Amino acid sequence: MNVMAATTEVSGGQQVLTSVLFLTFVAITLGITIKASRATKTAADFYAGGRSFSGIQNGVAIGGDYMSAASFLGIAGIIALFGYDGFLYSIGFLVAWLVALLLVAELMRNSGKYTMGDVLAFRMRQRPVRAAAGVSTIVVSIFYLLAQMVGAGALVALLLGVSSQTAKNLTIVAVGILMIFYVTVGGMKGTTYIQIVKALLLMTGASLLTLMVMFKFGWNLSELLGTAAEKSGKGKAFLEPGGRFGKDIVDAAGNPDARATLYSKLDLVSLGFALVLGTAGLPHILIRFYTVPTARAARKSVVWGIWIIGSFYLMTLALGFGAAAIVGPEEIIAQDPAGNTAAPQLARAIGEDFFGTTGGTIMLAFIASVAFATILAVVAGLTLASSSSVAHDIYANYVHHGDAPEGQEVKVARISAFVIGAVAIVLSIFAQKLNVAFLVALAFAVAASGNLPAILYSLFWRRFNTTGAVSAIYGGLLSALILVIFSPVVSGKAAVDGKSPSLVTDPGIDFHWFPLDNPGLVSIPLGFFFGWLGTVLSKEHNEYKAAELEVRSLTGVGMEKAADH
Amino acid sequence: MSTDRNQQESERLVAVQQSDEFAELRKRFRAFAFPMTIVFLGWYLLYVLASGYARDFMGTELLGNINVGYVFGLLQFASTFLIAWLYERHMDNKVDPLAARIRADLEGGDHR
Numbered sequence: 001m002n003v004m005a006a007t008t009e010v011s012g013g014q015q016v017l018t019s020v021l022f023l024t025f026v027a028i029t030l031g032i033t034i035k036a037s038r039a040t041k042t043a044a045d046f047y048a049g050g051r052s053f054s055g056i057q058n059g060v061a062i063g064g065d066y067m068s069a070a071s072f073l074g075i076a077g078i079i080a081l082f083g084y085d086g087f088l089y090s091i092g093f094l095v096a097w098l099v100a101l102l103l104v105a106e107l108m109r110n111s112g113k114y115t116m117g118d119v120l121a122f123r124m125r126q127r128p129v130r131a132a133a134g135v136s137t138i139v140v141s142i143f144y145l146l147a148q149m150v151g152a153g154a155l156v157a158l159l160l161g162v163s164s165q166t167a168k169n170l171t172i173v174a175v176g177i178l179m180i181f182y183v184t185v186g187g188m189k190g191t192t193y194i195q196i197v198k199a200l201l202l203m204t205g206a207s208l209l210t211l212m213v214m215f216k217f218g219w220n221l222s223e224l225l226g227t228a229a230e231k232s233g234k235g236k237a238f239l240e241p242g243g244r245f246g247k248d249i250v251d252a253a254g255n256p257d258a259r260a261t262l263y264s265k266l267d268l269v270s271l272g273f274a275l276v277l278g279t280a281g282l283p284h285i286l287i288r289f290y291t292v293p294t295a296r297a298a299r300k301s302v303v304w305g306i307w308i309i310g311s312f313y314l315m316t317l318a319l320g321f322g323a324a325a326i327v328g329p330e331e332i333i334a335q336d337p338a339g340n341t342a343a344p345q346l347a348r349a350i351g352e353d354f355f356g357t358t359g360g361t362i363m364l365a366f367i368a369s370v371a372f373a374t375i376l377a378v379v380a381g382l383t384l385a386s387s388s389s390v391a392h393d394i395y396a397n398y399v400h401h402g403d404a405p406e407g408q409e410v411k412v413a414r415i416s417a418f419v420i421g422a423v424a425i426v427l428s429i430f431a432q433k434l435n436v437a438f439l440v441a442l443a444f445a446v447a448a449s450g451n452l453p454a455i456l457y458s459l460f461w462r463r464f465n466t467t468g469a470v471s472a473i474y475g476g477l478l479s480a481l482i483l484v485i486f487s488p489v490v491s492g493k494a495a496v497d498g499k500s501p502s503l504v505t506d507p508g509i510d511f512h513w514f515p516l517d518n519p520g521l522v523s524i525p526l527g528f529f530f531g532w533l534g535t536v537l538s539k540e541h542n543e544y545k546a547a548e549l550e551v552r553s554l555t556g557v558g559m560e561k562a563a564d565h
Numbered sequence: 566m567s568t569d570r571n572q573q574e575s576e577r578l579v580a581v582q583q584s585d586e587f588a589e590l591r592k593r594f595r596a597f598a599f600p601m602t603i604v605f606l607g608w609y610l611l612y613v614l615a616s617g618y619a620r621d622f623m624g625t626e627l628l629g630n631i632n633v634g635y636v637f638g639l640l641q642f643a644s645t646f647l648i649a650w651l652y653e654r655h656m657d658n659k660v661d662p663l664a665a666r667i668r669a670d671l672e673g674g675d676h677r
Binding site for chain 2: 084085087088090091092094095097098099101102103106220221222223225226229236239240241242245246248265268269272276296299300302303306307310313314317543544545547548550551552554555556557
């Protein structure tokens with residue numbers, strides 16, 4: 001990171017300002033958490049925020065939970081460095097919400113209580129399905145959590161201008177302690193308010209940058225694109241698909257390599273599938289539907305979420321191409337080869353452009369704090385989802401057969417949040433040297449391959465049974481995991497300067513046989529197949545429970561009511 | 566949760582599930598949600614495939630530097646917003662009243 005000092009030295013004033021804004025955000029969120037803790041008395045309060053949030057509030061919170069640092073910094077960075085292809089992520093992440101809206105959100109609100117496992121186990125034998133749902137929730141959430149926390153360490157250190165390893169470790173520990181505090185003390189109520197604050201901050205920051213970029217280019221998108229293409233050094237190709245995904249590959253002799261090209265293009269399609277089908281299987285997103293009083297409010301909240309998330313992803317075009325046009329790829333790569341600092345660098349450059357050096361300092365500090373808020377809110381949501389599942393699915397329903405006292409269950413949820421947080425801190429510190437960015441895509445792939453088939457079969461296929469649910473979850477989960485382990489993500493990518501960009505950096509070690517980075521294209525159909533196979537191999541069929549789930553999911557009869565406060 | 570429901574109530578729910586009114590409710594929900602899911606997934610897949618296999622088409626410039634790829638991508642945003650709005654309207658007007666009626670019938674019988 002010594003290059004950093006040469007390119008964008010972080011001034012003392014900026015360091016102070018960024019720190020002050022960071023601490024202000026932390027102080028506000030701690031206040032919210034403590035206030036929320038006073039209103040958190042029952043299990044429904046802790047797990048589902050008392051089910052008393054309005055559709056709009058939850059819609060904004062959905063945006064907060066969903067728009068991670070990978071969306072904000074990651075997509076802006078990919079567009080800034082690779083051009084058009086970053087846009088593919090934006091579109092996949094957005095269209096995915098229609099799956100959640102049309103097929104999952106309302107039916108889930110009507111038939112579940114606290115976790116994804118509630119719906120999956122509704123008409124099944126409880127213990128096996130609860131265990132599978134718990135395992136899958138924890139795996140997906142931990143993958144996602146690790147990617148976010150490792151990113152946080154590098155990013156905050158970069159934005160504060162401290163590059164020592166100790167500073168990064170301390171950042172990870174601080175982020176971990178904060179998220180544990182938010183979840184154990186504030187529960188879903190506190191976490192939801194934090195998501196709302198974060199979403200508003202993120203939208204403000206992104207809008208401000210977008211307006212400034214568009215103003216600079218005379219509100220002319222074509223001119224922005226043209227300047228970005230010119231500055232990228234790649235010309236028109238920068239504005240077309242193929243900069244990063246689905247490349248046409250030539251071999252060392254310069255001849256087209258048909259097989260490598262095919263794999264590269266299939267990888268793009270595979271990624272597209274995981275993005276669009278993963279969202280409706282992410283546990284931390286699914287539990288959001290329980291925080292509103294009715295299915296109608298759940299519907300409203302997803303529609304609001306779609307507007308907010310869609311507007312945000314539209315703005316990533318201005319952020320990414322703005323960073324390419326104004327900052328330029330060389331400076332971005334000098335600071336972070338993955339491009340994650342493109343948006344903060346854009347903030348500084350355009351702030352200076354409009355208001356001089358002080359303006360640049362203020363804009364950078366503001367956007368850096370927004371990025372920090374983004375990470376903190378998302379990790380809190382993930383910790384909440386996984387600890388809820390440990391307490392409700394594993395402890396109360398698997399271990400205690402549904403007979404655990406409510407107070408005890410919430411206590412276990414709080415302890416789990418603490419343990420999961422501590423584990424995440426330790427794993428993140430050790431994972432720092434690894435390239436863990438792939439974990440977000442993997443979390444989506446597991447959610448799409450294991451959780452989504454089980455959820456859809458549960459809601460729409462009467463014949464579906466315990467064996468089917470368990471087969472779908474474990475089958476999809478393991479398919480995705482095994483394919484990734486034996487993919488170029490883990491070993492066997494062609495070495496650059498003697499080091500492979502795979503997880504195993506030694507180019508001498510290569511045990512990959514699956515050609516794609518993204519397993520979705522194979523693992524998602526496998527998840528659906530295992531779910532079907534398990535079902536037909538078992539004779540179990542509970543007609544009463546199937547009827548009950550169907551009537552409840554569509555009419556809302558007998559659903560969990562909002563708390564009276 | 567549901568485990569304390571007695572047999573009688575389960576039978577009532579089965580009766581409701583097999584009623585014409587409930588069949589109509591299910592039909593109204595599925596008649597919108599299922600075909601629309603196929604439409605938007607197909608439309609999205611077309612976009613992904615075009616990004617991978619129809620590069621020349623996607624790179625055709627329409628307005629200055631704005632090529633087919635951006636217009637196609639922006640249309641994905643537009644269609645997502647449109648489908649969300651249509652779905653909300655359909656559910657509010659065609660499904661909610663019927664669901665509320667069935668729920669009222671069921672819950673009215675509980676003497677709550």
